[in-house]
Amino acid sequence: MAEDKTLRDVAVGQSATVRRLVGEGAVKRRIMDMGITKGTEVFVHKVAPLGDPIEVTVRGFELSLRKDEAENVLVS
Numbered sequence: 001m002a003e004d005k006t007l008r009d010v011a012v013g014q015s016a017t018v019r020r021l022v023g024e025g026a027v028k029r030r031i032m033d034m035g036i037t038k039g040t041e042v043f044v045h046k047v048a049p050l051g052d053p054i055e056v057t058v059r060g061f062e063l064s065l066r067k068d069e070a071e072n073v074l075v076s
Contacts (some may be wrong), residue, residue, distance in 0.1 A: 005071035007042060007065070008054065015043045016075035023072035035059045036073055 010016045011045050018040045035058050036042065045062065046055040053064040 004074055005076065006043075007056070007075055008067055010042070010044045010075060011039040012044050013045055013075045015041055017041050019076050021064060021072055026070065031069060031072060034063055034065075035061070036063075042073070042075065049072045063069060 005016075007018075014016055018036060020038055021031055021036070023031070025070065038056060043057040045057060048054075052067045054067065054070050055062060055064050057063075068069060
């Protein structure tokens with residue numbers, strides 16, 4: 001299997017498709033509640049100068065995610 005790539009690893013201006021979510025309990029639930037689910041396409045707009053937060057577009061709306069949240073989203 002290829003090396004796991006997370007949403008945090010996606011470059012600005014690139015899109016990725018969510019393969020699965022990792023993490024536990026409230027963190028995973030919060031990510032799912034934002035609309036980030038398996039098969040969803042995510043486009044990375046911006047990353048703050050220190051890398052936190054990451055601004056993405058999901059399902060037609062914009063979100064800001066912390067680096068630790070983005071690490072729970074495995075993409076391809």
